Amino acid sequence: MSASPVASSSAPARLPSFTIGPVTVAPGLALAPMSGVTDSPFRRLVKLASGDAVGLVVSEFISIELLTQRQLRTAIRMSFAEVERPVSVQLYGADVGRMVEAARMVEAAGADLLDINAGCPAPKIVRRGGGAGLLRDLPLLGRILEAVAGAVRIPVTVKIRNGWAEDSLNALESLRIAEESGAQAIAVHGRTRMQLYNGVADWDVVAEMKRHARIPVIGSGDILTAADALDRFGRTGCDGVMIGRGAIINPWIFRQIADEVAGREPFAPTWGDTVAVLRAYHEMLDAQYPPKVAPGRMKMMLSRLLKGFSYDPDLRATCLRMAQPTAMLDHVEATCRALGVLDVRRSVGAAAARDGEAAAA
Ligand SMILES: Cc1cc2nc3c(=O)[nH]c(=O)nc-3n(C[C@H](O)[C@H](O)[C@H](O)COP(=O)(O)O)c2cc1C
Numbered sequence: 001m002s003a004s005p006v007a008s009s010s011a012p013a014r015l016p017s018f019t020i021g022p023v024t025v026a027p028g029l030a031l032a033p034m035s036g037v038t039d040s041p042f043r044r045l046v047k048l049a050s051g052d053a054v055g056l057v058v059s060e061f062i063s064i065e066l067l068t069q070r071q072l073r074t075a076i077r078m079s080f081a082e083v084e085r086p087v088s089v090q091l092y093g094a095d096v097g098r099m100v101e102a103a104r105m106v107e108a109a110g111a112d113l114l115d116i117n118a119g120c121p122a123p124k125i126v127r128r129g130g131g132a133g134l135l136r137d138l139p140l141l142g143r144i145l146e147a148v149a150g151a152v153r154i155p156v157t158v159k160i161r162n163g164w165a166e167d168s169l170n171a172l173e174s175l176r177i178a179e180e181s182g183a184q185a186i187a188v189h190g191r192t193r194m195q196l197y198n199g200v201a202d203w204d205v206v207a208e209m210k211r212h213a214r215i216p217v218i219g220s221g222d223i224l225t226a227a228d229a230l231d232r233f234g235r236t237g238c239d240g241v242m243i244g245r246g247a248i249i250n251p252w253i254f255r256q257i258a259d260e261v262a263g264r265e266p267f268a269p270t271w272g273d274t275v276a277v278l279r280a281y282h283e284m285l286d287a288q289y290p291p292k293v294a295p296g297r298m299k300m301m302l303s304r305l306l307k308g309f310s311y312d313p314d315l316r317a318t319c320l321r322m323a324q325p326t327a328m329l330d331h332v333e334a335t336c337r338a339l340g341v342l343d344v345r346r347s348v349g350a351a352a353a354r355d356g357e358a359a360a361a
Helices: 040-053 064-068 072-078 096-108 131-136 138-151 171-180 204-212 226-236 245-249 253-262 271-288 294-305 315-320 325-339 351-355
Strands: 018-020 023-025 029-031 056-058 087-092 113-118 156-161 186-189 217-220 240-243
Touching: 029 040, 029 253, 040 056, 040 253, 040 271, 040 294, 064 072, 064 087, 064 096, 087 096, 096 113, 096 138, 113 131, 113 138, 131 138, 131 156, 138 156, 138 171, 156 171, 171 186, 171 204, 186 204, 186 240, 204 217, 204 226, 226 240, 226 253, 245 253, 245 294, 271 294, 271 325, 294 315, 294 325, 315 325
Parallel strands: 029 056, 029 240, 056 087, 087 113, 113 156, 156 186, 186 217, 217 240
Antiparallel strands: 018 023
């Protein structure tokens, strides 16, 4: 579970930071939006694990249709705790009027930033023109950004892919439209919509956008270690990087990146740290959702975090067969104690992260 050594000689001596209007993102390390994953409990889990090294968190994408219909589950999905700030709420959809109405709701909920999703590849979303569908209609993307930027005071940002398909790459054109339409930062996942999550992310496009951009450019895709992050900063000169799947496997990754840059030994969580973070996550899930939600979410995290548990290769499978999160956690803790590997090497973060008062949605 420890971080890999830093390989790149062009890695920055300090982590970059940047501002989006009045919002400071320091360091320039963001938790990427992930539908079904980056709800408030998960974002606070990452803050518990990585502390101040997380410069920005982004919500999972939120439907403008469901939000403006006042669907309770969607409002809960938009909720966040004070400890998460700065926090960005991401919206998806293709209707300008509804987007404006939803944007006003995001602002009223107190979010620091509003992000427009122009990258989701899901067929049911692109079919209706939303997500990556907007990359096939950049004038519409421009109209959405302009209308929203004119309707709210919080900064508006956009997250794109590098194009719809290999023969229609248009990241620079998207950047130009975004800037002209009032977006104050842009994130890019260097895959096309047609690629989905296959192949590898193209970071040359991030470098190219950075060369042309007047607004901060945040790169996304395939950062799994501190070395990966520092290599991407060095190669592209981007203002920030976003980490998605790498933070599910290793929520300490932001802290490890900051440690590497500061010349400290990268934080290597003990199994005691892992159990502590998982227990806090369970508490946060139970506080936010009906009891039926926690088992599935806990299994998702346990299956990722116990992958490297070489002392007892059956532990993961045994936990995944259990129905109750408390039973899973007690079993992991008892196994670690019996093996003598339960020590908590360092505090896993402020209790405030767990107890943060949820802001109204
Ligand atoms: C499960 C999952 C859900 C995602 N949901 C969203 C989303 O709601 N909004 C968005 O802009 N990107 C979403 N993404 C894309 C990520 O934000 C990110 O750009 C992509 O996964 C590449 O980064 P990574 O390799 O660090 O995961 C999602 C990715 C995954 C794996």
